Amino acid sequence: MIESGYSYWEKELYDITYDLIVVGGGLTGQSTAYFFKKNNPKAKVLVVDRGFFPIGASTRNAGFACIGTIGEHIADLEIDSESRLRARIKNRYQGLQLLRGTLGDDAINYEHTGGWEIFTEEAEFTKARDQIGKFNAWMKELIGIESFYKAASYQGKPAISIPSEGMLHPGKMIGKLYELNRSVGVEFRWNTPVLSIDPDQATLQCENDVQLKAYQLVIATNAFTRRLLPDKVIKPGRGFVFVTKPMDEIKWKGTFHFNKGYVYFRNLGEDRILLGGGRNVDQQTEETDQFGINPYIKEYLVNFGNEVMELPQGWEIEQEWSGIMGFTESKTPTLEKAGKNTLVVAGLSGMGVALGMQLGKTAAESVS
Ligand SMILES: Cc1cc2nc3c(=O)[nH]c(=O)nc-3n(C[C@H](O)[C@H](O)[C@H](O)COP(=O)(O)OP(=O)(O)OC[C@H]3O[C@@H](n4cnc5c(N)ncnc54)[C@H](O)[C@@H]3O)c2cc1C
CATH class of the missing domain: 3.50.50.60 (FAD/NAD(P)-binding domain)
Structure with a gap:
């Protein structure tokens, strides 16, 4: 009534x-x-x-069309079974194909840019690089793509390139x-x-x-x-994202992941960067379904922009927001x-x- x-x-x-x-x-x-x-x-x-x-x-997301980095897979195997992770990877791949096929790449501004997982610590890189063979074999079997991950470097940082990744406009x-x-x-x-x-x-x-x-x-x-x-x-997890003002030159083009996917960034057009994540540095506070910006996480990401990405002097944030994710245990x-x-x-x-x-x-x- x-x-x-x-x-x-x-x-x-x-x-x-x-x-x-x-x-x-x-x-x-x-x-x-x-x-x-x-x-x-x-x-x-x-x-x-x-x-x-x-x-x-x-x-409110970052628009990564991705199915997981080696760092994430290694971390996921600590909390879930191999068979469930394999099923999830396959579902992500099929999900992206379905999304692109149903909506059309032009309509969602899909760009096949390629992606990279970057590292600042040699030991972390070695750990991930040693698993490339294993996860490439999974990918071949699950989604039919050869050499899904490749050892590489980007802007002088050790990296694993993921040529199949792309980005879209959410x-x-x-x-x-x-x-x-x-x-x-x-x-x-x-x-x-x-x-x-x-x-x-x-x-x-x-x-x-x-x-x-x-x-x-x-x-x-x-x-x-x-x-x-x-x-x-279903546990809520708040995610923070910002977009910079236009810059004269950006060195990072594509989708980038750091620290098991906790930090992520991409180019937005030719002259802006979108940078987000950092939930792990104040995890408990971020287990909320209330929108809002955690200044501690913002500071962490700004430092990441300066120290790891080496963004040009004087760069500024144009817009910032949060979104809420939902997590299951596994x-x-x-x-x-x-x-x-x-x-x-x-x-x-x-x-x-x-x-x-x-x-x-x-x-x-x-x-x-
Ligand atoms: C910051 C951030 C970055 C992300 N980046 C990526 C990425 O790059 N790539 C990727 O694959 N994924 C990313 N994700 C995750 C992805 O965005 C989500 O997994 C996905 O959008 C979830 O979609 P959904 O429809 O299930 O949930 P939602 O989009 O959250 O939709 C739930 C809807 O339910 C409505 N609702 C809730 N309660 C009620 C109620 N009581 N009555 C009526 N309506 C209600 C809400 O208004 C909302 O519209 C990111 C998420 C965040 C937050």
């Missing part, structure tokens, strides 16, 4: 049971809605998001997906925070006593999932039933540009 009660006309128009309601209009939620509607053209599909636009991670990615969703007839309700759900009845409680009903619900709220489903263990996303008629798909663990669309497609197939 709504506070004022329905008029005769409103009841017919709004008091309906949707075939599918997706909570969360980020990459995962919008992909779920899109593939469900494509498979079921007559279905009534609604996406509900609390924001004026999606406000989580999908339009805003254009979500914009294009929204356009596709509208073209197939998916409905959207923005500015609609969901206050609670009944996962068995597939109903949502919103503000002003509005209740929405569906035959199936998909909860794609990533880092914010535990607010609706407190027993789902970093493998959750896709599971949360009640009779509800599926939860969350915990993309920091690499959702690669995983989000594929995961959304799988969620759509699971509720079809």
